[in-house]
Amino acid sequence: MTGPPTTTQARTRAERLRQELREEIVTAAFEEFSQRGYHDTGIADIAQRLGIGHGTFYRHFKNKRDILDHVVDGLLARILEALAAENAPDAVDTLDEYVEQCRRISGALSEIFSADPRVARMLLLEATSIDAELTERVLGLFDTATALTAAYFMHGRELGYLRADLDVDGTARAVVGVILANLLQGLRTPADREAQRRTADAGLRLMFDGIARR
Amino acid sequence: MTGPPTTTQARTRAERLRQELREEIVTAAFEEFSQRGYHDTGIADIAQRLGIGHGTFYRHFKNKRDILDHVVDGLLARILEALAAENAPDAVDTLDEYVEQCRRISGALSEIFSADPRVARMLLLEATSIDAELTERVLGLFDTATALTAAYFMHGRELGYLRADLDVDGTARAVVGVILANLLQGLRTPADREAQRRTADAGLRLMFDGIARR
Amino acid sequence: MTGPPTTTQARTRAERLRQELREEIVTAAFEEFSQRGYHDTGIADIAQRLGIGHGTFYRHFKNKRDILDHVVDGLLARILEALAAENAPDAVDTLDEYVEQCRRISGALSEIFSADPRVARMLLLEATSIDAELTERVLGLFDTATALTAAYFMHGRELGYLRADLDVDGTARAVVGVILANLLQGLRTPADREAQRRTADAGLRLMFDGIARR
Amino acid sequence: MTGPPTTTQARTRAERLRQELREEIVTAAFEEFSQRGYHDTGIADIAQRLGIGHGTFYRHFKNKRDILDHVVDGLLARILEALAAENAPDAVDTLDEYVEQCRRISGALSEIFSADPRVARMLLLEATSIDAELTERVLGLFDTATALTAAYFMHGRELGYLRADLDVDGTARAVVGVILANLLQGLRTPADREAQRRTADAGLRLMFDGIARR
DNA sequence: GATGAATGAGAGTTCATTCAT
DNA sequence: AATGAATGAACTCTCATTCAT
Numbered sequence: 001m002t003g004p005p006t007t008t009q010a011r012t013r014a015e016r017l018r019q020e021l022r023e024e025i026v027t028a029a030f031e032e033f034s035q036r037g038y039h040d041t042g043i044a045d046i047a048q049r050l051g052i053g054h055g056t057f058y059r060h061f062k063n064k065r066d067i068l069d070h071v072v073d074g075l076l077a078r079i080l081e082a083l084a085a086e087n088a089p090d091a092v093d094t095l096d097e098y099v100e101q102c103r104r105i106s107g108a109l110s111e112i113f114s115a116d117p118r119v120a121r122m123l124l125l126e127a128t129s130i131d132a133e134l135t136e137r138v139l140g141l142f143d144t145a146t147a148l149t150a151a152y153f154m155h156g157r158e159l160g161y162l163r164a165d166l167d168v169d170g171t172a173r174a175v176v177g178v179i180l181a182n183l184l185q186g187l188r189t190p191a192d193r194e195a196q197r198r199t200a201d202a203g204l205r206l207m208f209d210g211i212a213r214r
Numbered sequence: 215m216t217g218p219p220t221t222t223q224a225r226t227r228a229e230r231l232r233q234e235l236r237e238e239i240v241t242a243a244f245e246e247f248s249q250r251g252y253h254d255t256g257i258a259d260i261a262q263r264l265g266i267g268h269g270t271f272y273r274h275f276k277n278k279r280d281i282l283d284h285v286v287d288g289l290l291a292r293i294l295e296a297l298a299a300e301n302a303p304d305a306v307d308t309l310d311e312y313v314e315q316c317r318r319i320s321g322a323l324s325e326i327f328s329a330d331p332r333v334a335r336m337l338l339l340e341a342t343s344i345d346a347e348l349t350e351r352v353l354g355l356f357d358t359a360t361a362l363t364a365a366y367f368m369h370g371r372e373l374g375y376l377r378a379d380l381d382v383d384g385t386a387r388a389v390v391g392v393i394l395a396n397l398l399q400g401l402r403t404p405a406d407r408e409a410q411r412r413t414a415d416a417g418l419r420l421m422f423d424g425i426a427r428r
Numbered sequence: 429m430t431g432p433p434t435t436t437q438a439r440t441r442a443e444r445l446r447q448e449l450r451e452e453i454v455t456a457a458f459e460e461f462s463q464r465g466y467h468d469t470g471i472a473d474i475a476q477r478l479g480i481g482h483g484t485f486y487r488h489f490k491n492k493r494d495i496l497d498h499v500v501d502g503l504l505a506r507i508l509e510a511l512a513a514e515n516a517p518d519a520v521d522t523l524d525e526y527v528e529q530c531r532r533i534s535g536a537l538s539e540i541f542s543a544d545p546r547v548a549r550m551l552l553l554e555a556t557s558i559d560a561e562l563t564e565r566v567l568g569l570f571d572t573a574t575a576l577t578a579a580y581f582m583h584g585r586e587l588g589y590l591r592a593d594l595d596v597d598g599t600a601r602a603v604v605g606v607i608l609a610n611l612l613q614g615l616r617t618p619a620d621r622e623a624q625r626r627t628a629d630a631g632l633r634l635m636f637d638g639i640a641r642r
Numbered sequence: 643m644t645g646p647p648t649t650t651q652a653r654t655r656a657e658r659l660r661q662e663l664r665e666e667i668v669t670a671a672f673e674e675f676s677q678r679g680y681h682d683t684g685i686a687d688i689a690q691r692l693g694i695g696h697g698t699f700y701r702h703f704k705n706k707r708d709i710l711d712h713v714v715d716g717l718l719a720r721i722l723e724a725l726a727a728e729n730a731p732d733a734v735d736t737l738d739e740y741v742e743q744c745r746r747i748s749g750a751l752s753e754i755f756s757a758d759p760r761v762a763r764m765l766l767l768e769a770t771s772i773d774a775e776l777t778e779r780v781l782g783l784f785d786t787a788t789a790l791t792a793a794y795f796m797h798g799r800e801l802g803y804l805r806a807d808l809d810v811d812g813t814a815r816a817v818v819g820v821i822l823a824n825l826l827q828g829l830r831t832p833a834d835r836e837a838q839r840r841t842a843d844a845g846l847r848l849m850f851d852g853i854a855r856r
Numbered sequence: 857g858a859t860g861a862a863t864g865a866g867a868g869t870t871c872a873t874t875c876a877t
Numbered sequence: 878a879a880t881g882a883a884t885g886a887a888c889t890c891t892c893a894t895t896c897a898t
Contacts, residue, residue, distance in 0.1 A: 017882090037345070052883075055870080055884050058869065059883075059884095128343070129339050160427065162427055163427050170413045170416025171417075171419070173395045173399055176395055176398075177391040178392060180398075181389075181392075181394065182391070184356060198384045201384065202385040202388050203385075206388045208424045211367070211377060211380055212377065214377075267859040269894090277894075278893065466771070470872080472871080481881055484879050487880095492873090556767040557767050567829065581853070591851070598844025598845070601841045602845035605821070605845065606816045606819045612819070612822075613815055615781065626809060626811075627816065630812025633809070634817070639795070640803070663861095684889085685889065685890085686888090
């Protein structure tokens with residue numbers, strides 16, 4: 001039932017192909033950057049990976065720095081989306097619910113970082129060494145995570161299922177460090193999902209119970 | 215009573231000067247690398263900072279990568295030395311003693327990282343983006359810290375002042391993450407020593423007590 | 429009374445539209461070239477100015493060099509036409525008639541060059557720096573003007589109203605130089621028509637009377 | 643009587659070599675630019691002509707535009723020097739002296755332009771098509787020449803050996819056009835010095851006597 | 857041993873031109 | 878016929894490294 005292609009369809013198709021290529025370039029750039037590193041990757045490497053001329057790259061991205069921004073933006077968006085999806089400090093009213101919430105967040109992050117160790121490599125190792133602006137963006141992610149965590153803490157302290165003397169901000173930072181430990185674990189043993197799970201569990205347990213015997 | 219310099223003395227003196235210059239180059243390279251970044255720093259920048267010809271650089275170091283190794287080695291040595299100085303898992307026999315020990319280690323690290331934010335910048339941001347070998351060396355530091363922590367945990371669990379069901383390795387990794395949080399705090403608010411202290415305190419408290427109300 | 433378009437009419441109409449577009453491209457190219465310069469103008473700039481795709485350009489002109497030829501040809505044609513319109517060495521039989529003739533030629537050139545300073549800019553500054561062939565064509569215009577002037581001189585010398593010892597060729601060249609001075613004045617003070625008129629007048633007076641007191 | 647080279651001599655020698663190379667680069671650039679044109683000349687062409695690496699070029703000049711400035715500056719300096727050497731409006735008190743002065747100036751310019759047709763090619767054809775700033779510098783030379791000529795005219799008009807109704811400025815511009823005609827002649831018939839001399843003579847005669855029979 | 861002039865590999869980027877749609 | 882996505886030659890410029898002085 002497809003009639004002859006109308007102008008609108010044609011434009012849509014061209015637009016779609018264009019968009020697809022853009023995304024392929026972002027993906028290829030991510031792969032190259034996370035493997036060889038930003039500085040050791042040439043535009044030609046990215047283009048060659050896709051089998052396109054390297055001039056084509058510049059039809060879609062302003063310059064090398066520009067594609068890096070898009071790569072990082074995509075990763076940050078995925079992470080923020082995952083955090084936002086699980087974000088509901090107000091919906092958590094008991095310690096058990098919060099534990100469960102933390103597990104979900106932990107699981108959502110694992111979904112991203114354990115599934116592809118290159119994500120952590122890209123964000124933690126590469127993106128933090130290009131320039132101040134990009135470093136700021138990545139470290140800003142930690143600030144966001146800290147703020148999110150602090151919101152939960154505040155809520156829990158008010159409702160009384162967290163320590164009354166909890167230093168909300170400082171502890172939130174420490175907990176983001178625990179998350180960082182998980183990312184590092186993913187970098188160190190990319191294939192060992194079990195080790196990653198155990199580190200995540202130990203981190204959660206540390207959060208809630210500390211290490212001391214009761 | 216100083217006679218004419220003997221050949222031996224001259225060689226010794228030359229040797230000493232040579233050694234001093236080497237160290238000055240390492241220091242200058244550290245300063246440049248941590249400020250401008252490794253890739254944006256030229257050999258000429260390092261040489262100019264010292265007022266030496268940039269050809270002279272190559273009399274003391276094989277190439278640009280080589281000096282980076284020496285810079286990083288120096289930083290790692292300082293940290294390992296600090297950790298080693300406080301390292302005595304066997305000498306800690308009670309929870310209070312371990313808390314105290316952790317405070318000392320935390321203080322020793324602050325001594326290094328808070329005193330000079332460029333150390334964290336160099337190790338965490340720059341050194342992890344050059345090549346696999348160097349990244350490995352830096353991440354290896356975390357492994358070392360993890361192993362050290364795990365030794366304490368093992369000891370504490372055996373002596374009973376730590377939880378009997380403590381996942382020694384996983385928790386050790388999580389705690390190293392807490393340390394990382396302190397380094398990040400130093401990066402984010404280099405001038406705010408108070409914020410750094412509070413983050414460190416919150417981290418210690420998290421370790422021992424967790425966040426839950428008892 | 430317009431019936432359905434016949435094939436012949438259609439072809440004719442299409443041909444006319446095609447011709448119009450060609451001319452619009454030449455005009456747009458002239459505007460870009462004379463403003464930004466040949467090398468700093470891209471085919472895309474010309475196309476964009478017309479709101480056509482830059483691929484369309486190549487349906488009408490072989491390449492970038494080709495359009496430049498057409499731009500210059502158009503300008504040269506306008507100038508030659510103006511010169512030819514006033515060209516009548518044989519019709520001038522007295523000094524006064526020749527003075528009048530020179531004024532007319534001067535006026536005709538002003539009509540072209542003062543009306544649009546970009547013409548001189550294009551011909552004198554841009555077109556002479558592309559390649560030998562084009563430079564030759566532009567400089568050839570001066571030869572033509574020289575030959576034309578020389579014809580007048582020859583005629584006037586024969587009829588006796590010009591100096592008997594006049595070096596026809598050399599003086600013709602010098603006089604073309606005076607014309608050039610007018611073009612330069614148009615370049616230097618594009619808005620100051622009065623200055624241009626005065627320079628032209630002074631040039632004519634120089635031609636006929638020289639500078640010395642009698 | 644040459645002793646052992648002192649440090650001073652060594653530095654002087656290095657400095658001299660450096661200066662020599664700089665000048666060789668300027669010369670080579672002039673040759674390439676005036677032959678192939680600025681845009682068709684690559685830095686590599688200049689370097690190759692000298693048998694040096696193209697990186698060496700950048701040790702001596704900031705970029706391609708920079709060397710062009712130096713080439714043009716050198717040419718302008720030569721011309722201005724020649725003009726300045728003959729510049730003495732006040733020292734000329736009779737028509738004959740002024741004729742003689744004009745001959746000297748004409749000769750001095752011939753010395754430069756006829757000796758090397760590339761000078762005119764470089765200044766008139768190349769340098770006027772790069773950017774506004776450089777065009778301005780070259781056209782400014784004509785302004786200078788005009789001002790100089792006007793000064794002579796003013797002086798001559800005051801002393802009475804030039805026409806009392808002489809339009810000093812306009813005529814000065816026209817006369818600079820006559821000079822331009824000489825440069826063009828040098829471009830058109832670079833080898834025919836006789837033709838150049840005749841054009842120059844005819845120009846001088848035009849200046850003083852005009853073309854009309856008396 | 858110190859120097860800095862010389863080098864050239866290699867990078868990012870532009871844009872005239874082609875050609876499938 | 879019109880389009881603009883794709884192409885890659887070609888260019889300018891940087892900088893780690895070498896080596897004659």
